[in-house]
Amino acid sequence: MALILPQVAATTFLVSDSSLKLRQSLFIKTRNVNSFHKAVPSVFANFEPLNQQEFDCRRNVSPSCLENAGPAPKNLYTVNSPLTATIRNKIPISGDSPRKRQAYHIVLDHKGKLPLREGQNVGVMLPAKTSVLPDNAKEPRYFPCASSRYGDTFDGTTISLCVRPVPETISEFLCNSKEGDEIQLVGPTGEKLILGDDDDKATHIFVATGAGVAPFRAHLRRFFREYIPKFTFNGFAWLFHGVYNVESLDAYYREFQKYQVDYPKNFQYNIALSERISSNYWRKTYVQNIFEEHAESVFEKLVDEGAYIYFSGRKEMVTPIQNALMKVAEKKCKNWEKELAKLKNNNQWRDEVY
Template structure:
């Protein structure tokens, strides 16, 4: 039985032709002083409509204005960073983790991401048009005793923030997490560990049910004295992770930049080979069983 066979999963309550007009409540800087880049926690008021969502879903954001062809801007999808109850626990808000995209192209011009800059510049009270929600790939299983392995880079932490807040910060009569949640989080510097105080507090308070390992590529070295990437951190627990993957109640989730997939795949291939298993085949079976969830961009 799939994790979500009997769930009421909201999908496309609002469509691009008729989006929901929400309002920004707050826009807080997530990175700490000295960090490269600008990443925000944007909280949005979704009261006054029918919008609802589940942890692991994404929302469409329609930035105002037109593209270079004079057509209205297309929507961009963002993983939702809050639980279904929202950060205020009243079901009336939705939060996003957004990094401002800004880079120099080959001609030396500054290119700005249309939607990320719109969101990171949002001020309280300003409107934002939303569509969705979408996505069934990243939903949590109903089993409160499951093992949940989460692999995130950067703002890919968003759906896992929702998972962990539901597991450890909220009280639910119908859902008390008693399994193991294990987060591997890859970032360039310590100042870019998003939601760091919360993650550390949960790891301290819920030692039996939450493990948290961070890979800081520019500040830590792996066993070979090279940069510490997320797959290097996972390799330190290779045997334990492999054992967990054999359990039918273990779900693995990966979210972040698409580039992370190669490193993880290489690590998994080596780890599986130690047990004479072909990783690609094993991964296929995990996907078929609904236990390997990937959302990269």
């Protein structure tokens, strides 16, 4: 079953029962986020909202020095000299399923000692006192930050990560952790998913699979949830997001849908949902399938209007998306390879995939 949100003016939701028995489907057409959640409580009843209190207004942020111009900070902390942080909160963001790969939004308190830019990564190491380390947990595990430079607390003292457990790795340790546990951080690192242009009127196209949406959540919070005296976003952001099934639908879904309702001229949100319909039937809709429907519009924004495009998540999505854009180029009698080279040379094509 596919869930597609092509336009805010006529948004269509197709959602199945989150009990996984999938005995019925609901078909609803609405522009109001609150009424949508009330109409389909079977999907959202067991999700704990992320920062729900902030949805009514923008939040003031501090400290102002985080807006200082200059290059993004890099490698402030290393394996030999890490920063100790504590787990401040751990919120499940993929429903109440007993599945072993439950996703979590994890907030880390670094006491204001880890400045970074939206789109950067941080490395996580286990505490030095950890007695037994599996081979897969001896090196830092890098995660894209799901919060802006001001963190989930808007005061520059926290960062947040979107984590799924992988057995015998640092990811599993994080997902099994509790409030107050200590970890060690290295970094920040990475520049590929930092905005290619700080112009507040720029167009940014984000393409993500699963938890790869984390860095784009950071950008969107800065655009639409934080009140920053020196920055107001007047451009256009477009998010394409592929999720595994209905359980992972709430991984920042409420925030993104709220932005679409509040800022329809500045934000568009398209989501692809893959889901098991029965024991022997699986309907798969990938992010590239949704992207293909809008390839011509994206091509025009990239080639004619100077937009920036960013990829985060599974690398398998990139080739089909390039093929879709190549078909548009052929239709317009343009050479896609040359256009792609120009985009990369201008830093308009930015990816961090695996």
